[in-house]
Amino acid sequence: MPIYEYRCESCESHFEVLQRVGEDKKDLRCPQCGHERVEKQFSAFATSSGGSGTRVARRGSSGCGSGGFS
Numbered sequence: 001m002p003i004y005e006y007r008c009e010s011c012e013s014h015f016e017v018l019q020r021v022g023e024d025k026k027d028l029r030c031p032q033c034g035h036e037r038v039e040k041q042f043s044a045f046a047t048s049s050g051g052s053g054t055r056v057a058r059r060g061s062s063g064c065g066s067g068g069f070s
């Protein structure tokens with residue numbers, strides 16, 4: 001499950017929210033000052049367990065399979 005990072009536009013504090021993909025929390029507030037204007041950042045991702053596997057599929061990658069040309 002991805003962790004979204006938010007930034008408060010009022011006090012500029014950063015905080016993270018565990019959220020489902022594609023789900024927006026409309027009533028999200030800054031835990032510091034309670035301000036409603038928070039801005040979603042897409043930097044943080046749940047990568048605490050550094051194992052192999054689940055990698056985020058990126059958009060725009062050409063589906064040429066495992067390219068062997070370098």
Ligand SMILES: [Zn+2]
Pocket residue numbers: 008009010011012013030031032033034035
């Ligand atoms: Zn704040």
